Amino acid sequence: RLVGRSIMEEESSEGIWRPDDVDDKEETTHPMRSSASSEEVDEGGAKKEDLGRIAHISDITDDWAAYSSSGRTPSSSPKTTSSSREKKTTSSSRDGPLRSPEVDSSGPEEEEGLVASRFLLKCYALIVFTGWVVVASLRDFSRALPWLVLDCLVIIYFGGGVAWRALHLSNRLHDFSQRHRLERFDDVRRYLRLGLDFLFRLLLLPICGWIVYDAWSSAIRLRSIGAVVAYVALAVVCSAHPARIKWKPVFGAFTLQLGLGICLLRWSTGREKLVAVANQVVVFLDYTSNGTRVVYEFIAFPPNICGFGFVFLYTAMQIIIYFGGIVSLLYYYGIIQAVLAKFAIVMQYTLGTTVIESLNAVACIFLGQTESAVLIGPAFETMTSSEITTVMCSGFACIAGALFSAYISFGACPEYLLSATVMTASVSLGIAKILYPEVQISSQKNVEDMQLAKHEYHSFFDAISQGAIGAAKVVGAIGMSLVVYLSILSLVNHSTIWLTSRLGYENASFNTLVGLTFYPLAYIMGASDAADPQVNRDETLKVAELMGIKTTVNEFVAYSALAEMIATGTLKGARAQMVATYALCGFSNISSIGAVLGIMSAMCPRRMRVFSKLAVRGLLGGCISCFLTASVAGILVEHPTTCQPKMFNSCLNLTALTPQLDRKYGQI
Template sequence: MLHSLAGLGVLVALAWLMSENRRLFAWRMVLAGIAVQIVIAILFLRVPLAHEAMLSLNGLVDALMAATRAGTSFVFGYLGGGDTPFEVTNPGANFNLAFQSLPIVLVVSALAALLWHWRVLPVAIGLLSAALRRTLNTGGALGLASGANVFMGMVEAPILIRPYLDRLTRSELFALMSVGLATVAGTVLVLYASVIGTRIDGALGHIITASIISLPAAIIIARIMVPETATGTEVGDDVPALTFNGSMDAVVQGTTSGLQLLLSIAAMLIVAVALVAIADIALSLLPEVAGAPLTLERVLGWAFAPIAWCMGIAWEEAPTAGALMGTKTVLNEFLAYLALAGLEPGALSDRAQLIMVYALCGFANPGSVGIMIGGLTTLVPERRDEIIGMAGRAFVAGTLATCMTGAVVGLVA
């Protein structure tokens, strides 16, 4: 417990060292934000009723996976999980990521659009944004877009406040970018939960909780690195709304958006795994270290071990956890979750695994930074130079925020 508490202090100190104005340290806001994170973590990890509710979300994952499998097996046959026309001697080789796992993004994207049309998501976003305004004193525009990030993603959420993007203060714009990189979109929550569900009970609940905890974490880190010096931007009646011409139109548009995301994920996985292989081939040319060839995983493990330790993970487990954190930061969080799911039994303790589930839950990686820059500069081209200038710092802020979330979980787990 004291270990993770000290780690929180280190992470806040790192953000302060990178601040644009170290004299403007809003310590009351920082303490309030950390308190909010701890309360959320205690609620879902320690309060029996809330914890059981979180664990019960596993049933939702199973239902969505079964429904998706019905569709993929109909379209792709045994490649999509249907019955094979031959005897399978190696059942483990029967799994196909592209045709059995990734299509769940299509189903969730269509459901998300449908829930938006039925006004379920707007109500949830409104409640979350109101909570952010009350606890962290964010402006209405930032609160609305930040709350939407949990459900919509870092490119779609700013669309909700498009008329206000050119009015946001520099600190608010930076916070919006940081929140986008510190959370994950609702369209991939179930995908990630399906990957790690075999290792972590209630995986979907944990990933949703991680995004919610990372919201105040990202705002805290952003306000430290780029302090607020003006009044927050409030919203009026001119906030654009996503509209669909009926439920069927919502399903069609949601499916189309999901297809674009699915193709992007598949392409990024191909390239990322290939880049890892190239790096391992290059490192294998160097002399062995500690009796074993160098690999990207080992190098990242050493580099990120101190960060893993700051989150409350024992030093002997820190290189393994650091390798996961490095994979998430250098490549992407999906590959990191796949690596977590593939760890040998006993490689990480149950507590360390739980911390890493939370710490890996964020879009802070170079590919996502590029997507964020492209999306925001299209929405508000007049602030292009400012967005590009702060993108690197937002990448750091998003990473520190998810690490802070991991430390909070380490504090209460």
């Protein structure tokens, strides 16, 4: 003890020894200290005995802790500063000097046991799931193929995480990786990005050539190619720094969008899989009817009689509550964060965008504009103006997954909605980088710099309850907004008709004026393929009206107008319905600016002026992204399909049936 104490006092006077860091010294700095001591021995040969003492430093410090806890510590002894050491000293002085120190270290042991239990639980769940997939594959391989692919991805993700943690268990490997990881990883990452950049540029030319060749026999599809060029030129004209545009992310975004479009819309197998996935999404969302049937009964499921239509707020909008509970549950288990992070890394390397931009674009596909902004809220403090514009552009260009069923009830085909969401998310990054190129140094380039908002859920049921309650507020807000917007739109329409009728123009409503404004955009997109010129002009004007309503009011009102047009037969063309579905699929409307500014200002109040300055540019990027996706769909889809709105299904007309009953049975 005296020898150990002398060594401790000597090293304490030199400022290199602390009793609470002895365990850390054994794990991390002991090899370096040994090498340093060996150098001293080689030079002078005077400290060979100290090497043996340092090798047994842990045993000495345990005795020293027991000695000091007995209350006989000299005044010259070093003081312990670690919280764990203070805990040991306090408990030992209270319970006696013979108390075992292992009893007091139950906190870290319990935490390690909890981590081990969670790890074993994940292993058991993965084994059970893999066994189920194997048995299902042996019985029917074609039906189990999607689950087999999912199981392989989960195994790769889980195995990669285990291997990465096992790599850091060895101190020497960890030290070696810390010394050599950065420079080698930077080289690999640089070569990977250069290779992907070259690959995208190499693929973009043949893809564009094939698209032109495939659409050469159709004039309407060639017109859609001109729309893509026109929208890109419009983005360049409206750019904040046209001379500093970096075309790498732009080329990557367009290559990714065209590749996804060919796989999902042009390739027959990919189109079949897209339809199958879209149908499964509809089935998943339709489980909401089991809850609404019990809670609302007649209101949610009225009899199929004309005039007894279902109440929109208690049917389609209830899916938002169901979806909100599911998303919160996935948040609680960390699935949302893990999936979004991996997709963000892929988009970062393929497109060259920062990790926060990629994460927001991927989050918009599943969560929508509001939740994705809340997810990356902590990063707003250090984001550049280009990154803020990109976040806004991606938010305006996407829709929330919870609204899928509501739009489907308006007559939007589910496969079109699903493909539009995925394709628009990628191209929005490229359009944003044209509108506001990066001219600052970003601090969000790497995954390690990514900061995500945390959701405080305490249990399984707490996550579901909080998610459902939060979604219920959204449902109420959407319902009240629809009441106000539809009422104001009707007022503006009739006021415009009254004013223009005094000038000799009859039936010139606000929708008609907006349609005339957006008519050139709808025309170059090839909104109608009708052979009759008059029908072609009418359908193009109707699509332009929907685009104008979506931009000036919101997409909900536009989709409801689309449903009415389909039901009344004023928009019969399959291509017109398809182009309208793609063009309306996004939150890019003036009313969304207030919501975006409110959310971002709540996350970072000091940058309110920056957010306000960039909001209009972000809205423009969202509109261009949605219209670009509609143009690409017009190029690739040769034979579009139609869907019927659910709210206008065939019903029993009692008014028409009454005279027949009177003639047959007589009046009662």
